[in-house]
Amino acid sequence: MTVEGTAAHSAKRFSSLALWFCAFCSPTAYCLLLLGVHRLQLHPPPAIVIVLLFFLISVVALLVCERVAWSSSQTRARRIAWMLFTLVAMLLQVGVLLGIVLVAIQAAIGYAQ
Numbered sequence: 001m002t003v004e005g006t007a008a009h010s011a012k013r014f015s016s017l018a019l020w021f022c023a024f025c026s027p028t029a030y031c032l033l034l035l036g037v038h039r040l041q042l043h044p045p046p047a048i049v050i051v052l053l054f055f056l057i058s059v060v061a062l063l064v065c066e067r068v069a070w071s072s073s074q075t076r077a078r079r080i081a082w083m084l085f086t087l088v089a090m091l092l093q094v095g096v097l098l099g100i101v102l103v104a105i106q107a108a109i110g111y112a113q
Contacts, residue, residue: 016072023064024090030057031097054097062090 030053037044044050069082 013072016068020065020068020072020086023061023068024086024093026061027054027058027090027094027097030054031101058090058094062087065090 034044034050065086066083069086070079073079073082
């Protein structure tokens, strides 16, 4: 393999990793954006839009991450391992975010009463 080929391969792997990381962090970024909207006391969109976007962003992020994991690995075993890692990590991330949202809702309801 030539130096140019190695550099091109490294650049492709780096761009795949960057795309995977951005897609992976997008549900968290969405929640932080909603938190910023709340802190700035801006008028938020309707609740149904917020919930639908949360789940849509999570599903699209999972699909993008899985596609990147599948296309970037050489062997089938690595592809499956990266896909399983991505699935478990995304489920954990979304579960933690949902837990935080539920605790915040319970605190807001308890504080109002």
